[in-house]
Amino acid sequence: VLGDIGRSPRMQYHSLSLANQAGMEVDIVANGGSDPHLSLRENPSIHIHEMKSVQLSGISKISGALALLLKAAIQFIMLIWFLCFKIPRPDVFIVQNPPSVPTLAAVKLVSWLRGAKFIVDWHNFGYTLLGLSHGRSHVIVKVYFWFEKHFGRMADGAFCVTKAMQHELAQNWGIKATVLYDHSPEFFRPASLTEKHEVSICCLFFLRYLRYCKNSICSLNT
Numbered sequence: 447v448l449g450d451i452g453r454s455p456r457m458q459y460h461s462l463s464l465a466n467q468a469g470m471e472v473d474i475v476a477n478g479g480s481d482p483h484l485s486l487r488e489n490p491s492i493h494i495h496e497m498k499s500v501q502l503s504g505i506s507k508i509s510g511a512l513a514l515l516l517k518a519a520i521q522f523i524m525l526i527w528f529l530c531f532k533i534p535r536p537d538v539f540i541v542q543n544p545p546s547v548p549t550l551a552a553v554k555l556v557s558w559l560r561g562a563k564f565i566v567d568w569h570n571f572g573y574t575l576l577g578l579s580h581g582r583s584h585v586i587v588k589v590y591f592w593f594e595k596h597f598g599r600m601a602d603g604a605f606c607v608t609k610a611m612q613h614e615l616a617q618n619w620g621i622k623a624t625v626l627y628d629h630s631p632e633f634f635r636p637a638s639l640t641e642k643h644e645v646s647i648c649c650l651f652f653l654r655y656l657r658y659c660k661n662s663i664c665s666l667n668t
Contacts, residue, residue, distance in 0.1 A: 447542045448521060448549045451494065452480030456569065456607075456628055457542055465491040473533040475525070495532050497524050511586070518548045525552035530559065538563040543598065544572030547590060550597035557602075566598055568606040568615065568623060595619055 447454050451474055462485060464470045471491050474482075478496040486492050500520050502513045525548065529539070541553045543566050550566065557564035573591035580587050598604070604623035606612050615621040 447476035448545050449477055450479030451476035452482045458482055458486055460540060461486060461492050465489055475528045495528055497528060522548035522552050526556060529556040535560050536562050538565055540565045540567055542567050542569060544570055544575060546572040546594035554597055554600050563602045565603040566601045568604060568611055
C-alpha cells in the first residue's frame with residue numbers, strides 16, 4: 447500500500463483474512479501515519495513494515511511536474527528496497543491500486559526478481575482521480591493512463607470492488623478481474639446503548655460550544 451495503512455480498511459481486511467482464515471504469514475509494506483486496527487497490530491502472523499512518506503513541498507512550489515517526477519523516483523527506490531530486502535520472499539504480492547505510479551512497476555519488477563505472483567486489487571482508476579485536478583486531456587493524465595493500463599495488464603491476477611469496474615477492466619483494459627466485495631470483520635458491530643448515549647452527549651456539548659462561539663463573535667462585532 448503506497449499510502450497510510452491505517453486509512454486502508456480493505457487492505458487491512460485482506461491481511462486479517464489471509465492470516466486468520468488461510469493461516470498465512472502476511473507482510474504489509476505501507477506508509478506510516480494513523481495506526482491500523484488493534485487486531486492487526488496484535489496478530490502474530492501479520493508484520494507491518496512502515497515506509498516514510500515522501501514530502502517535497504519546497505520543490506513543488508518551484509515546479510509541480512518536477513516534484514511529481516522526483517517523488518515517484520524516490521518512492522520507486524524505497525519500494526524496491528523494502529520489497530527486496532526488508533521482507534521474506536513471498537508467494538504473492540497484492541498491491542492496492544491506486545496509486546499506480548510507481549507502485550505497479552515496482553511490484554512487477556520485484557515479483558519477477560523474487561519469483562512471486564503479482565496481483566492488483568483495483569479500488570479505483572488512478573488516472574481518473576488525477577484528471578479531477580488536471581483535466582482528462584492533460585499530458586500527465588494521459589501518461590498516467592498508459593502507465594496504469596500497461597502495468598495493470600502485466601499482473602498475474604486482479605481483484606476489483608464492483609461489477610461495473612470488472613466490466614470496464616474486461617472490455618476496455620483487457621484485464622480479467624474477480625469481484626471481491628468488502629465484508630466487515632468481526633470487530634465491526636452495532637453501537638451499544640451506552641456508546642450511543644456517549645456520542646449523543648458529545649454532540650450536544652459540541653453544538654452548545656458552537657452556539658457559544660457564535661454568540662461571542664456577534665457580541666464582539668456589535
